[in-house]
Amino acid sequence: MKQLRQRWMPLLLIAGLGLGAASATAAPESLQDVMKRRGLNPQDLLAAAKTYVPTGKRDEFVVFSSGGQSGQVIVYGIPSMRILKYIGVFTPEPWQGYGFDENSRSVLRQGRIDGRDITWGDTHHPAISETNGEYDGQFLFINDKANPRIAVIDLRDFETKQIVVNPVFKSTHGGAFVTPNTEYIIDAAQYPAPLENRKFHPLEEMNEKYRGGVTYWKFDRKAGRIDPKQSFSIEMPPYWQDLSDFGKGPSDGWSFTNSFCSERYVGGIEKGRPPYEAGCSAKDTDYLHVVNWKKAEQVFKAGKTRKINGHDVIAMDTAVKEGILFLIPEPKSPHGVDVTPDGKFIIVAGKLDTHASVYSFEKIQAAIRAGRFESKDPYGVPVIGMKDALHTQVQLGLGPLHTQYDAKPCVAYTSLYVDSQVAKWDYCAGKVLDKISVHYNIGHLMTMEGDSTKPQGRYLVALNKLAIDRFVPVGPLHPQNHQLIDISNDKMQLLYDMPLPLGEPHYAVAIAANKLKPGVRYKVGTDSRTDRPHPGAVRAGEQRIEKKGNQVTVYGTLIRSHITPETIEVDVGDEVTIHLTNLERAQDETHGFTVSTYNVHASVEPGKTVTVKFKADKEGVYPYYCTEFCSALHLEMMGYLLVKPKGWKPTKVGLAKAHYTEADYRATLKKVADTQAVIDSVVGYITSVNYKDFPDVVAMVEDATDQLGRIPDAKARHEAAAAKKDWEQANLWAEQVWQFQVKAADLGLRAKTYLEQSGARKTR
């Protein structure tokens, strides 16, 4: 590094680089000074310029990354590599209220297996919904390897809407991947096991009783949910199915799933047998499974299936007989089978081989049409000869693993696990174009929309499994390292090292940011997990508490800065259900809700209605409050749950008086008048410029208007109290007027700053 600096510095000086001399700012440190102090060379500066996103600007692409064992999905921006959100999927997450309110719990409950709550997942491969083979940004799917499940996330609100348990597998790996119009989502088994639930067979019966397979989940785009009844699986030999992909263009209607341990080896190192790692990698080839899914769909619809655990499974022999399933040898222990954007080729790389193998869909079809098979596997599945199916093989390096595509025709990128490199190569001509080293041990890689029919090129992310020395150490458990690489030029350029602070991402997909159009608020009273009106929703003024027997139901609301109701009285042992509607319309004006020690939490975004539920099993006093710093007086947004002992009788002592005087009331009125002057001046500014051209400002103005709209009621109350010389009530309601003013002023000032900084122009 020292050498590099010495080499670059004179160049910099010659080029006159640095803002010090030419800049109009008063910044005492020039660009040159900064580079020197921080040891940056010009290549670093170029990378900084390519990745830095200044305030107010936005990232170009959005990545959805699996969170691995965190059971979540990670959303981040490219090129800044800033993480924008962790979406709770299989793991409860309290910030989002996920698993802490009843509505999201109903989603998590769909993922129960064998009567057990499963409170995590090993998320593996995310897929974005496609239209005509292009990412459409509407839905995201991701599978759980440990507990065989798949989840549906709606990208209108970035929330998990559905979890579906795979009825026949004990683990899944080869999903999620979608058909070009998202009719189906594929998932494949990982470790073979008996397909029947709770069925025991010893390992000695691996060949006869253990099975793999693939599942085709039918997606109902209108409902935004998987339809399990319209979904089916295909039974496959007990090879360890690995990853999958769907055909596209000419290969549409077909799917591909590779495998490893086609040796069907059973380990047992504790008994002196070599472990799985030895026995599962002993042969030179494993099998690529080639499936005619359109024909399989017909067979399923024709009812030629076997019901296993209530799910439709096409038996292996049916699949063979109907011409649905074929095998082709592939270099051993592969990870990733990737159809080229034009749908003509399928690329497989074997981790323990140095080549990438490019299979030709046309050749595969020719062999199938001609009935040209070199053999059958032990289960009678026809095997197409490797030579008959290969377009070419290219030697890439040690540990080739996963391939993605460039916008440029014929250009692919493959990760090399053992070499810790990315190879750029031409799969048409069969030659290596460039290589770049990464740190360390890259698993999957990803290009922009790189597994769609229209890859966008530009950037590549190397999903490295180790970070080792790249970041400030944070203990024995390290973050992973996603490295951003510029692929717009002939030579790849490393741009950025990004630590992954939570989870071990396996795979990621990236979409152009402008294809995502999420909402910022819900229709008032929406249950976001069903997308339907929430039966517990109420409007302002309709709040109430109902008690029937030991069931207490609260219909409450949230708005800056109070919860209605502010007192909930119950008897010890009551079952308490609290529905809360956020009455805000303003973007980002989320409220939270919790009750001390009752282990519930809700995140209530604008318009949403959420339910929390608990048994008030201990008498006492329990504060509840808004957990979001939603406004200047967010700490005052609270109330008390009073859990009364059995048989408790009120002592009938009135609430203490504060003894406010008329002078206090007059002083508050003065403050209100002063604040109104501030508001008037801000309103004057805003309406003097073209604020209607700024949707975010329009939303703030609406929101401020809403706050100001609440004033007449409070004003009527303080004037009525004053007329009765009840100075306490008069003063307090006048204070409430001021609180509404403060919120409106807060919004107004925010809008004013926004307009000033965004170059709003005077209109009058």
Place this chain on the structure above:
Amino acid sequence: MKQLRQRWMPLLLIAGLGLGAASATAAPESLQDVMKRRGLNPQDLLAAAKTYVPTGKRDEFVVFSSGGQSGQVIVYGIPSMRILKYIGVFTPEPWQGYGFDENSRSVLRQGRIDGRDITWGDTHHPAISETNGEYDGQFLFINDKANPRIAVIDLRDFETKQIVVNPVFKSTHGGAFVTPNTEYIIDAAQYPAPLENRKFHPLEEMNEKYRGGVTYWKFDRKAGRIDPKQSFSIEMPPYWQDLSDFGKGPSDGWSFTNSFCSERYVGGIEKGRPPYEAGCSAKDTDYLHVVNWKKAEQVFKAGKTRKINGHDVIAMDTAVKEGILFLIPEPKSPHGVDVTPDGKFIIVAGKLDTHASVYSFEKIQAAIRAGRFESKDPYGVPVIGMKDALHTQVQLGLGPLHTQYDAKPCVAYTSLYVDSQVAKWDYCAGKVLDKISVHYNIGHLMTMEGDSTKPQGRYLVALNKLAIDRFVPVGPLHPQNHQLIDISNDKMQLLYDMPLPLGEPHYAVAIAANKLKPGVRYKVGTDSRTDRPHPGAVRAGEQRIEKKGNQVTVYGTLIRSHITPETIEVDVGDEVTIHLTNLERAQDETHGFTVSTYNVHASVEPGKTVTVKFKADKEGVYPYYCTEFCSALHLEMMGYLLVKPKGWKPTKVGLAKAHYTEADYRATLKKVADTQAVIDSVVGYITSVNYKDFPDVVAMVEDATDQLGRIPDAKARHEAAAAKKDWEQANLWAEQVWQFQVKAADLGLRAKTYLEQSGARKTR
């Protein structure tokens, strides 16, 4: 923005800025091109250069941020603002195995309240342990507001070691803050409630029966744990205690806690009473609590306490009588009380006042010594006159909130919530020096080591509560926005917008990165949650399965790439306990472990031993596997849990044979020999340079040597099998030799790349 660009571009051209002409690289896009394409002005480029951290370099400061309702701690680097880790604290987190293995569950179980598991927290204020008032980087403390608890995190491994429940409060807010030598950690109540557990009093008895207070948690640094028996609390009036700080230097021995709603107002909007937000902000002042904690400690040690819920509480009247507790009026609804680095002043800002108030410790002491009190509060606590205690008041703007300090004497920074600004000001001279706008609505702010006796200056982070339009939209629930600001110059400069993807941070602390010295591995067989040897740990060769009645105990190990044992047979209904020791020594070589659908997960870092436990209540076949992508053959790192039905008898079919031939064996031996040649060449390179100067490489070499050291055993096995012409065993054990070689080669290649890129020099 357009205007800015137009203004800057000519300057850039004049300055000849851009690498295109002068650069030696072949990059087709020059710096100038990139700036133009991305719309960056020179100020942006300067910010990029100030924040970009190239691969292999590290951040200067490390931030520990509360995760808010996520119940976690967020660790990130400055100036890059890259998040390095989320630490599981109050919320189970499966990637870390936190709450999914027995060892960490024992920590979470300490946080049970009223017999309930609390599976989240509302983390508020982190504090780093101090020595002589300076951050020492050894421990981190953080409180949970919703469920009154405090947690201890050891910064040797960044793991949560202890959770302590506050025995007398129903919510806490005013912690954690430490004494200059971390003898005590303070936490303060938020919402008043009866101190006695499960004691009900109606709100009509707020003044008489509801109480606030502060708790002084005794920290045993040697044990690395809080000692609840040596800890005590002070009863306080039912003002809503807010934030706290300890004195330092001249004010050491004292602590300060501010408050709001000293009106003791009780809301009830549902009954027509003005809400809390109106009644709690009606008076112009609240109370700053001033406590002589050294005297309180003596009173506690003298036994002058009342036991409440088994905890020592100094009653309010005792505190008054002993001269422990005093009050001073402070501007209303404050948030933050911050002692200056020299310990001479205490700064408080009231959110609903426009001033920051600078109290003089000397004046406070003079008043106390002179017995000069303006009044007593309704509970008999002496009140020092504001005038008698103030050094100065400075008008800062709307919504002043929290103050931190610069390395420069007398310079403070205060967040302005309503103005969405940071004010830089001089608290000695009492004048504003600079202001900068932030987006939007800043809560806390933080400077580097800014609440210690030696603030480091350089950077400030604005913890903004809203992001609104700053990032690519990700649905109705937005990230927050931490903005990095350069404070090394007279004018503050905004450098970076950082989205917070999970959680709503309340407060953060930053320490110089070089003060953190975490380990990268454990002593083999460590239970990381107790820091003691784990009774279930075994070494290689000692693995075993024990069965006693329906209790099955597995003593297993993990190493690339197999789990020992590879088969666990149990009877349905058995209670299964699996202890797993990671035998790796290599940095970052973590293994994970799960059993399909049994809802357990362990993260087992090098040297750690972890236990998972479950009841095998459903018969069937359940794969288990390593959940980390730990090596090229990580997918083969698996085994089967076989849950046999009652009365099942083995069918005694032997495992299927693979029918390997002598030719297969010879081919594998050839592969082994070829691979050895690669290894020899890498070893040749490594030993030809000064690799011992690179500790990370030395660790890799140790690890590779470890893998190679396993070869003789496997070699002996394949040779013995070959002698008996058992070609299957011979071939498979030879394959195992090759697997060890592949792992050694992987490490060797990684070390070689490291050395080449780090400028290692030839030594022979």
